[in-house]
Amino acid sequence: MKTRVGQRAENEPLRAGKGWTAAHHGEFLQGVFAEGRSLKRGLVSVPCSLHCSQASFTVTDATSVTVEPAWKAKAHRAAVLALRELGSPDLGGHLLIREDIPPGRGFGSSTCDVLAAMAAVQDAVGAALPTPVVSRLAVEAEQASDSLMLGDRVALFAHREGGVIEEFEGRLAPLEVIGFGTSSDGRGVDTLALPPARYSSWEIEAFRTLRAMLRNAVRNVDPEMLGRVATASARLNQRHLPVKDFDCLEELARQAGGVGVQVAHSGDVAGLLFDAEDPNVEERAEAASALLTRHGITTTWRFRTDK
Structure with missing residues (x-):
């Protein structure tokens, strides 16, 4: 039947x-x-x-x-x-x-x-x-x-x-991420209550440039350019959902040899980004964790974007 x-x-x-x-x-x-x-x-x-x-x-x-x-x-x-x-x-x-x-x-x-x-x-x-x-x-x-x-x-x-x-030709460069929360209570963000960001004409033009940069980052499997795109996007989001001490976090990534910083644009997680194929990635990640601890961020997690 x-x-x-x-x-x-x-x-x-x-x-x-x-x-x-x-x-x-x-x-x-x-x-x-x-x-x-x-x-x-x-x-x-x-x-x-x-x-x-x-x-x-x-x-x-x-x-x-x-x-x-x-x-x-x-x-x-x-x-x-x-x-x-x-x-x-x-x-x-x-x-x-x-x-x-x-x-x-x-x-x-x-x-x-x-x-x-x-x-x-x-x-x-x-x-x-x-x-x-x-x-x-x-x-x-x-x-x-x-x-x-x-x-x-x-x-x-x-x-x-x-x-x-737009679908980009290529793949994301593999990154090592040291993740952490940015809110004081760790409760995150009520995303339903968060109104959609209203972007200025200047920001819209910046997104056009970042889109082109991302296209090149994917085509060339370029971790440094991918990190620059993420950092710039995170910085633009500061006007809409600010991350405390963002400038300091950006400096921590630089000191540890990272390629940038990424954030959740409607959440409270963030991450320091490192080229996963860098032969010194382990020591860079350990240095980043130590710097975050000294900054008062003691709870972190770690993952690779390609695993």
Whole structure:
């Protein structure tokens, strides 16, 4: 007996699917960028494998979707939207989310939940959604999404519209990152309460230049230029979500032999950046950690952007 996607035959066992998504660590670049005659908000995320979200979706005989924990409303919405897009709006199931991502800090916790949920639904149903559709649904589920659905592709992503503004040819130079929090209480930022930045004409022109620099950094796999883009973008964000002692952090990176500083443009994490292929990267990273400790930042973490 043949059944369409989303319908279970009488004796067919319940189906279950799984999905997971790794986090990010703020952005290399975020601002507004020209696309044709219009301006679009866009970003390029910093890959980070320190945290992830895992989801499972089990098809049930119900006609609705439940989620655990119950407060994961965005992931629930994403699962419902994915089922609708797959032609199975009446398919019921239970969505389970397990993650270790601190919310509101710039690790992309909501996007990770949303993408993991959609991946689990696709796995359970046995059908795949094209990446542009996943991007659109992610924005519909959470209003603004990070670019994690793009995988290893390097692209300027329209995070409030769900599309690629520009895909860059090449790859990101691998970086070693010494990460840390910048807020006094470590609670991060209420991203929903944070209004979208209103950029000046001067800032918009600066983003045009940074976009071109990033294009060259990716084409040439250039860690120093990538670091300069991240630092400049972080500095531009100071008018909108200031990081305390940013000038000092920039100087610490320079003293330790780093290539720059990156921040979460709507969170409180930041990182000192180092060329991961520099033969002296270990001693540079240790020097950076010591400098941060003397500056009063005692809790740090470390990761590579290509692992």
